[in-house]
Amino acid sequence: MIQSSANSYKQNQAETAPPESLTLMLYNGAITFIKRTKQAIESKDLSLAHHYNTRVQDIVDELIITLDRKYPISEQLLALYDYMKRRLIEANISKDVAILEEVEGFFVEFRDTWKQAMVLARSQKQ
Structure with missing residues (x-):
């Protein structure tokens, strides 16, 4: 019951979040699933490691799909996302x-930079 409520909350949060928050959620999710993948490898649960790794790959696919190609930086991000995948x-x-760990480092950098950009964008709106 509690797990079902938590899943409903997460789904509602994702459905109502602004696009910039969704990107942050994707970065955080990728970092979480990479950590779980590493733990599963260390505990020799290769099936679980595969499961979590493919979740990260799905997140990278979502980041690629949602790239706004009208900005020049999107081509550079596309190349990085492709490399990460x-x-x-x-x-x-x-x-x-x-x-x-290499891919996790990219996600941490993206997440931290994205958070800074969100703060900067909010401060410029005021």
Whole structure:
């Protein structure tokens, strides 16, 4: 019952969040699932590691799909997301924690930069 309520809350939060918050949620979700992937690899639960890794790949796909191509930076982000997706696939095949840490570093950088951009955008609206 509690899990169902938590899932409903998360779904409602995602459905009502502004686009900039959704991007932040995707970055945070990717970081969480990478951490879970690494834990599953360390505990030798390869099926669970595969599951979490593919969740991160799905997040990268969503980030690619939602890129606004009218901005020049989107092509650079697309190239980085594509690289990250390829690295996630490599990590999934080889169960390589080092590759996951590399991709996690990208997500942390994206998340932190995105948070700063959100703060800056809000301050300029006032």
